[in-house]
Amino acid sequence: MKVAIVMGSDSDWPTMKAAADVLTEFGVDFTAQVVSAHRMPVEMIEFGQNAASEGYQVIIAGAGGAAHLPGMLAAVTPLPVIGVPVPLKHLDGMDSLLSIVQMPAGVPVATVSIGGAKNAGLLALQILGAGTTEEALKIREKMVDFQQELKQLAQEKGKKLQAELGK
Ligand SMILES: Nc1c(C(=O)O)ncn1[C@@H]1O[C@H](COP(=O)(O)O)[C@@H](O)[C@H]1O
Numbered sequence: 001m002k003v004a005i006v007m008g009s010d011s012d013w014p015t016m017k018a019a020a021d022v023l024t025e026f027g028v029d030f031t032a033q034v035v036s037a038h039r040m041p042v043e044m045i046e047f048g049q050n051a052a053s054e055g056y057q058v059i060i061a062g063a064g065g066a067a068h069l070p071g072m073l074a075a076v077t078p079l080p081v082i083g084v085p086v087p088l089k090h091l092d093g094m095d096s097l098l099s100i101v102q103m104p105a106g107v108p109v110a111t112v113s114i115g116g117a118k119n120a121g122l123l124a125l126q127i128l129g130a131g132t133t134e135e136a137l138k139i140r141e142k143m144v145d146f147q148q149e150l151k152q153l154a155q156e157k158g159k160k161l162q163a164e165l166g167k
Contacts, residue, residue, distance in 0.1 A: 003030040003124050004056045006047070006073070008063035010034055012086045015115050016062045019084070022121035026142050028128065037063075037072040044069065048076035058124040061109075062117060064088040067099040070109045080127055082120045083109040122146075 003023055007016050016032070023030045037044045051059055051073075059077065061070035062084035070083030083100035087093030093114035101111040112119045122143075129139035 002054075002056050003028060003121075003128075004051055004054075004059045005030055005032040006035040006059065006061050006069065007032075007086070008034070008036045008038070008067065008069050012062050012064060015086045016060075016084065016117050018117040019060050019062075019121035019124070022118055023124070026125050026139060028125060028139065035061075035069065035073075037068040038066070041072075044072060045076055048073040051077050052079050058082065058127050060084065060117075060120045060124055062086050062120075063100070064093070064096050065091075065099075067096040070100050070111075071103050071107065074103065074107050074109045081109050082123050083111045084117050084120045085111065085114045087114050 005016055005019055005023075007013065013032075020030060020032055035044050035047050048059075056079060058080050059073055060082045061073050063069040064086035065088055067083070067085060070081050074081040085093050085096035085100050087096065097111070097114050100109055103109050110123060112123065125139055125143060129136050129143055
């Protein structure tokens with residue numbers, strides 16, 4: 001099982017790293033590379049067209065500003081594409097969010113929040129975990145553990161607040 005993490009520039013990596021981290025935590029194989037629709041369009045199309053036969057199952061694509069990368073990849077691959085709007089200095093990532101989320105019917109991109117690369121990684125894991133293979137089952141079990149830990153963290157936060165309030 002393999003996830004492709006692609007981004008328009010290496011300057012996106014500090015944001016995109018959170019997707020890589022959660023995939024590592026779950027023990028899922030991934031590659032991370034720069035693929036730009038604007039700056040290397042031919043190579044980008046090639047990457048998208050070959051992704052499935054290369055053995056990838058999900059693509060996570062992050063880009064900032066006029067973020068065409070996720071949508072253009074979705075146009076040339078049958079794989080699910082998860083888009084991550086990367087915030088830049090101007091416009092706070094709203095530009096990127098709107099570029100990625102407003103896809104025409106027929107070409108879906110599963111868009112996460114601005115800078116939401118961790119959720120992109122988790123969504124990729126949930127897609128992989130929805131299968132019926134042993135590998136998928138393992139991911140699903142780990143996801144259940146992850147969600148259990150999340151619940152405990154939320155409960156601790158509640159207790160902390162009550163303690164602060166003296167209740
Ligand atoms: N949005 C895109 C695309 C694309 O969509 O193809 N290629 C690069 N970029 C974005 O340009 C921003 C600035 O890039 P530089 O830091 O290299 O100047 C990055 O956030 C990148 O994702």
